[in-house]
Amino acid sequence: MARPRPLLALSLLAVPALAQAQDIEPRAFSNAPVGVNFLIGGYAYTRGGLSTDPAVPITNSQLETSSAVLAYARVLDLWGKSAKVDVVLPVTWLSGTAQLAGQPIERTVDGLGDARVRLSVNLYGAPALTLKEFREYRQDLILGASFAITAPTGQYDPSRVVNLGTNRWSFRPELGVSKALGPLTLELTAGATFFTENTNYFGGRTRSQDPITSVQAHAIYNFPHGIWASFDATYFTGGRTTVDGELNSDLQRNWRLGATLAFPLSVHHSIKLYASSGVSARTGNNYDLIGIALQYRWGGGL
Template sequence: MARLTVPLVLFGALIALLLVGRVTSVQAQDIEPRAFSNAPIGVNFLIAGYGYTRGGLAFDSSVPVTDPQLETSSAVLGYARVIDLWGQSGKVDVMVPYSWLSGTAESAGQPIERIVDGFADPRFRLSVNLLGAPALTLEEFRDYKQDLIVGASLQVSAPWGQYDNSRVVNLGTNRWWFKPEIGVSKAVGPWTFELAGAVTLYTENQDFLNGGTRAQEPLYSLQGHVIRGFRSGVWASLDVTHFTGGRTTINDTLNNDLQRNWRLGGTLALPVDAHNSIKLYASSGVAARTGNNFDLIGIAWQYRWGGGL
């Protein structure tokens, strides 16, 4: 009996890990391996995570401060479900972060200090795999082997986080943003190679610092991942991303804050059993035109159910 149970447990854990990275990031400059992958239709995921950042403001990398010495701790709760979209696998997910922020920076040449906690802006996403990841039941998925996957997604951030219009540093951004993304994922033996490009579009914050207007140009991003999977269900990845654009305007004054930032990171995913998995991740800014850079470490736990499990 044990010989039959162990492979099933490892199979279940591996499928759970396909989505463990979907709803754990808390920063705008995401590095997200396995964003486009296949999983059985009807499976649900509950994700709880913790992330710690040090340096710049992770929620808004274009906030107009210099020499940021900020620390944030964020608890993240998320939910995702695999769905059938026109015969292809798709996903819907939502992420809600609660954050604690403290530290100092300079704004307009003056030192400022901020200590605050509350909800940051929630995020919602719809993803669909356009090629190479058909909608499959759990039984059908047992025989599935990835080759080339092409996928697309749309993520939306709602301005519902805590916001104080008398402060330049906040947990919420008081604006919507929309991030369409397209990506490819190619499996070669135990290795998977991924590349994804996106653009983030921002609405105006019309209550910036006591009634001012802050606008931001689109921010373009490109991220790549080299992932190594193991028979035990463990996988590890080396992650890199580049951001450019995102110049801001405050009250019709164009700022010299064009972003050209590089980040490098790593991810380790560990199966626990057929329903539970854990992910460890970290990333750091290796080059940035602007001074609002940060380091990140985090951990996430995921529980899955449904879809015939």
């Protein structure tokens, strides 16, 4: 007997690139059976302008990064509403050149990136369901919220201006809406990222950063057999930095466009291909990204 389409189309956990405000994440708020676990292994490659932190004071950057990402997620029942907790840990290899105060610099480094933990809850339209109940579920309108914490676990050298880690915490609340219109699903999410101070920035200085607000829009088309594709866009602004009390001219107003294709290999395995590119960048976001993620899911009666 063929597997019901809702089971084959279980959403892949998004695998972030390198910076939260720049993530393009379709299907961030979707439903899945309670008790299902997701294990994701991913790889992403970027080339071009600065992709680790657009607010660092370098120019003419030409950097390449290769990132391996390991992620785990579990679907929960929170007072009758479906929810998901996920943990993401990246490992990155970075090399390239740039200019700092008009002088050329070169950087080659590899190591851990900053880890992220997130809890997302579907507040309306996606109740907590068992596997048997989920077989009959069809999405209409979903309203959701999430809260993510990024910890300073990444490789960091205060004598260098380009690093894999940020040496600070960040906190990101987000709201989202997802509306199904037959095979088409439209999504819109909005959030803000807040940062603690980096008190050991580039020679022991103190660096603070204003919040970055962002909006994402996705048009997702669901094909037969659990295949889906999306056209994605994100805009983010803010993030102006201050170093030892001196305000920098690094306000971000950046657009990115992307596309995603996901398809199941079985009821337990899925693959996702994704790409994005900077379209308009006031500060350091003119890089290209391409990635792949393999997902394995189990539990919850699958």
